[in-house]
Amino acid sequence: xxxxxxxxxxxxxxxxxxxxxxxxxxxxxxxxxxxxxxxxxxxxxxxxxxxxxxxxxxxxxxxxxxxxxxxxxxxxxxxxxxxxxxxxxxxxxxxx
Numbered sequence: 001x002x003x004x005x006x007x008x009x010x011x012x013x014x015x016x017x018x019x020x021x022x023x024x025x026x027x028x029x030x031x032x033x034x035x036x037x038x039x040x041x042x043x044x045x046x047x048x049x050x051x052x053x054x055x056x057x058x059x060x061x062x063x064x065x066x067x068x069x070x071x072x073x074x075x076x077x078x079x080x081x082x083x084x085x086x087x088x089x090x091x092x093x094x095x096x
Contacts, residue, residue: 002017004059007022008020008022011043012050016049016050019046019047019048019061019062020041020043020044022039023039025042027040046058046061048061062086062090063087063090064083066082067083068082
């Protein structure tokens with residue numbers, strides 16, 4: 001897993017990156033077949049090409065999600081501010 005922040009990560013294959021979210025997931029015990037819930041990485045149906053462009057697209061998607069998080073309705077100016085803040089924070093994480 002390539003950890004982006006405490007809420008999002010990417011898995012990588014030869015062809016794609018897949019976006020994952022830290023969430024409650026249902027797990028099945030292999031021996032007892034009993035199902036239970038625990039926190040873990042849940043794969044989202046978001047795939048990006050395994051190249052530089054795909055990686056940038058995935059990070060932009062995370063910024064978009066962070067900008068709209070917790071807001072059903074948000075004014076465009078607030079959304080843009082939050083999006084730019086998220087991009088800056090993610091860039092700082094990537095660049096160190």
